[in-house]
Amino acid sequence: MNLKKIERIFDMANLPPRRTGLKxxxxxxxKVSKHLPRIKxxxxxxxxSIEILSHKVRGDESxxxxxxxxxxxxxxxxxxxxxxxxWENAESGSxxxxxxxxxxxxx
Numbered sequence: 001m002n003l004k005k006i007e008r009i010f011d012m013a014n015l016p017p018r019r020t021g022l023k024x025x026x027x028x029x030x031k032v033s034k035h036l037p038r039i040k041x042x043x044x045x046x047x048x049s050i051e052i053l054s055h056k057v058r059g060d061e062s063x064x065x066x067x068x069x070x071x072x073x074x075x076x077x078x079x080x081x082x083x084x085x086x087w088e089n090a091e092s093g094s095x096x097x098x099x100x101x102x103x104x105x106x107x
Contacts, residue, residue: 012027012028012029012040013027013028013029013097013100014026014027014028014042015027015028015100015101015104019101019104019106020075020104020106020107021075021106021107022068022071022072022075022107023068024041024042024043024064024068024072025041025042026039026040026041026042026072026075027039027040027041027042027047028040028083028086028087028100029086029087029090030086030087030090030091031087031088031090031091036051036052036053036054037051037052037053037083037084037087038050038051038052039052039076039083041064041072043063043064044063045063046059046060046063047059048060048061048063048064050072050073050076052076052080052083052084052087053080055073055076057069071107074107075105075107078105078107079103079104079105082100082103082104083100086100
């Protein structure tokens with residue numbers, strides 16, 4: 001694994017279901033030049049990447065119930081401000097994952 005890939009792994013923090021109200025582990029991260037703001041959803045044997053602003057999904061949507069996906073979209077909308085704040089400002093240190101966890105709203 002190259003150094004850039006390792007750095008990207010550590011750019012992401014996670015929120016367990018008890019913090020989000022969702023069935024899935026949610027990963028969120030700071031700005032990465034080649035990506036738009038997004039979250040990742042951990043599924044049993046894969047993951048989905050969902051853009052925060054457009055809800056565009058990358059990955060195999062057939063691995064998740066449409067009602068669960070709709071709930072994830074609702075969760076994104078409820079938490080768009082804090083997710084984008086972290087995306088834009090984590091590298092400067094003006095927000096960290098502890099603050100994100102405190103500001104997150106459950107569905």
